[in-house]
Amino acid sequence: MPELPEVEGVVRSLAPVSAGRTILSVKISETVLSAKQIGKEAIVKGITSEDFISEMAGMKILALSRRSKYIYFHVERDEEPYLLVSHLGMTGAWFVVDTLDDIKEERFRRHVHVTFEMADGGLLVYSDIRRFGELRLVKAESDYPPLLEMAPEPFSEEALHHFLAMCETPKYARKPIKEVIMDGHVISGCGNIYATEALYTMKIHPNRSAGRISKERKIELFQTIVDVLQESIRAGGSSISDYRNINGEAGTMQERLKMYGKKFCPGCGTRTKSLKIAGRTSVYCPSCQH
Secondary structure (H helix, E strand, C coil): CCCHHHHHHHHHHHHHHHCCCEEEEEEECHHHHHHHHCCCCCEECCCCHHHHHHHHCCCEEEEEEEECCEEEEEEEECCEEEEEEEECCCCEEEEEECCHHHCCCHHHHCCEEEEEEECCCCEEEEEECCCCCEEEEECCHHHCHHHHHCCCCCCCCCHHHHHHHHHHCHHHHCCEHHHHHHCCCCCCCCCHHHHHHHHHHHCCCCCCEHHHCCHHHHHHHHHHHHHHHHHHHHCCCCCCCCCCCCCCCCCCHHHCCCCCCCCECCCCCCECEEEEECCEEEEECCCCCC
């Protein structure tokens, strides 16, 4: 699943080639249309396919921003502002192309689900192999409450205080620290990859409860998370499997990962172990992490 650095990379590459442009028309794939006809919320969520197509036609894209793992398209029609919220799910990807044939990888071409034809020519395309992502048109963040429940951005001044306060609550103090830092209500945008890396750097066992880690160590852990997220942003994100930027290019952070997906610890050579935490596979070094 794309995490904060991957989403940030999409926003940074997508904004310069989409902001200021107007959407002429919208096409939704038959796969999504069929799912919605039988009552399934498939990719286009919170609105009917017909209304989404009608509402998005004529929208001007003013700007893009990122909030946690979400992409915000700030759009307007007739000077009335809206927010198109995009989550990439497990395998979502955006492309800016002249034709669908310009999408480099065939697996993404086969799974194009929303195509925006632009008034000045070309296409803005959303592809999603496993269809776990979403597009949601709202007037403002407050129209979709889960957006308001996210933790502060990890690079903001209030993020550390929020993290420490949440770790002290009974709900989180008893949980494994890996589960806590992957929870978007505690830290925004940190998923399995970067939680694994931060805990390895800090030599903290992923199953250790948050309440059994000192405040000083939690402060260090938080800063380590911030550091690894920033490093990944600079590297263009991690392309473990399906993440691509709008040009179909992979990031390079996966080449720098020390623990995620590794069979042996790079520090001591011990064979790594894994366990399930919050439904995700957590790889760790049994010798280095305690």
